[in-house]
Amino acid sequence: MATVLKVLGYRVVIYSNDHRPCHVHVMSAEHEAIFELNCPEGPPSLRESYGFRKATLNLIASHLQDNLADLCKRWREIHGDY
Template sequence: MPELLRLFGLRFFFYSNDHRPPHIHVRGNDGEARFSINPVNCIENNGLKKKDLYLAEAIIKTNKEEFLRKWNEFFKS
């Protein structure tokens, strides 16, 4: 599972067998969420606190182009 970033106790990654459309998984101490990259939107939340969801969304928006580039590079799309 390629890790993209660790910041403020949150881990941003995707699974090596993930599917389209491009999305990012975010894991924290309390759970995991999944965000679409374009547009940045929480698709699923399994236990992350609201403050962590807001933080994760802001981090993904800031790093959106880089995350998308890494996704496309890894999956060769």
Template structure:
């Protein structure tokens, strides 16, 4: 699972054997969340959360939002069209 970027100390990963729609996994602090990217321009939305607090998720989603186009391009490179 390649790390696409790190935001606020949390890995933003795109799994190599994953499925559509385009999404990323936020992994860190012993927690994981999945954000649908809504390519190509977002905004990302929460699909699943395993342990992040609401305030942490809000901060992470705000931090990920400006990078949606970059993450969509990385998704497309790994998985093809979203």
């Protein structure tokens, strides 16, 4: 598991043994959300959420979009194709 970004104090993680489609896990000790990145152009879309408020999810999605090129690049480095 590689932490590829920090957003609002949450870790954005790509698991090395994970599956397609291209996605990230956003997590803390109490919360987790999974966003599909929809590489290469986005926008990221929420797939699952456990414990996050909607307003926080919207802010996270905005940060993921701002960093989409780097996140897609990291996914390709770890997994190859999207």
